[in-house]
Amino acid sequence: MKVMIVLLVPLLVPFVSAQTFRWGPCPTPMVQPNFDLNQYLGKWYEIEKLPASFEKGKCIEANYKIKPDKTIQVLNVQTYEGKVGTAEGTAVVKDIREPAKLGVRFSYFTPYAPYWVLSTDYNSVALVYSCTDVLRLFHVDFAWILSRTRTLPAKTLSQAKEIFSQANIDVSKMFPTDQQGCDVPV
Template sequence: MKHILIIMISFLLNGCLSMPETVTPIQKFELDKYLGTWYEIARLDHSFERGLTKVSAEYTLRKDGGVSVLNRGFSQSKGEWKEAEGKAYFVNSADEGFLKVSFFGPFYGSYIIFDVDKKNYQYAFVSGPNVSYLWLLSRTPDVKNEVREKFMKRSQELGFDTENLIWVEH
């Protein structure tokens, strides 16, 4: 009985560490190049980001080898900044773009980097545990049209609902 309970608790705590069947995390991922500030260019809507503009994420290295995450966005309706602090760890290996991220205690969700500007890490395409979660991130508050087009095409091919993307104001 004790083993079953441990398995059930483990499943609940890691239950959101799946990924869409069509998505594959990038290989040869370089965390050092990924650290720093990223601007959210586009996203699918979720309650935790609803109504936010000027959204950014700051990734820094933790002493335990994980990544500290600080997400910020401006709520126009409330006239104030909202912040969420979290932590992330690699799910498999440090050279695969598949991390688990937590903003709420022991509960983790998938963070899958499925495309990145490999040379300079200037943009990234990110998914969550299913095709309801999608982000286009950039080192600058705007991206070139060719990056937008690549993001749209690739995301459509992978089964994401690009018709409902929110293009974030900065």
Template sequence: MQKFASLSIILFVCFAQTKAFSIYGFGFGTRCPTTPIIADFDQDKYLGKWYEIERIPMIFERNLQCVTAEYGKNDNGRVSVKNSGINLAANKTSMTTGEAFVPNQSEPNKLVVEFPNQILFFNVKNQGNYHVWSTDYNNYALVYSCNIYLGFIKFEAAWILSRSKDISLENSNKLKELLSSNGVKTSTLETVNQTCNN
């Protein structure tokens, strides 16, 4: 049993050195950047449709292009979430729905998003951080998510969003500078194709 555990650790460390590990948001780390608090964050202004322009590659977005996120208001006061995109490998539309909420009203730009999932016969909810680092509501938004697992495995995601299918170089550079200044490697960002017929 001890040999098996040692082998598992060795295999994990080897995998952690591969590109696949790093491009899917995983790496080694013990701390997440501190989310800047937007005290006057206006959730109503943020609602609506956003286009995904750049992202840190995520396994759940593999092969997805022309990705959009649409936010609305549910009757329970939570934010409705509808993410959709075109899976180029399968040539079909992929869509998932969920909802988001603000756990601490003094930090209104720090949301938690929930997506329903089924594992075997059990219905579960996948939760993730959805922290809006910057937005002007009308043109751009920067969203970041980070978690630490087992005390040393860091998972982070970032999305540069736009109200249109492209973004100005000025706004793109500004958001990337914000990421860089907080220790997030912008070299891992990939551009999302927004030229599909949707």
């Protein structure tokens, strides 16, 4: 087992440099009770996040809408080095008994990754968590604080981080997304 860990660590260093990884399996936090997907749809702005290699820009937003096949279109937009980039994916409700536990993917060649809505009031703030176990030795996790506006009051951010912490999710490396100057054409 030690040999396997020694061999894996050098291979994983580039992967985890822009991610947050922790030893042990993923936590299993509670999700939003009675989650209503229709109220959640629409535009959300990223306010803070754990490091994610696929999100290096500013003015990051996510747009969700139901597609004709009843899956959810996910359209992420960000500005990076002066250029607006998009990533389109698909989300699905994995189990109708737990509608706040979605799966999302951005390529047909990848499995669905967890996208769990831990808490939302639908009108101003949402807390989202994703975690993937790697051989149950460690996990890579992502967490986002989203808002319907480009800013949130400090008190709301503090309360959001407390909810993550109570769910055993370490958000000490969470940092703000630059949402300044986003409504001006690039």
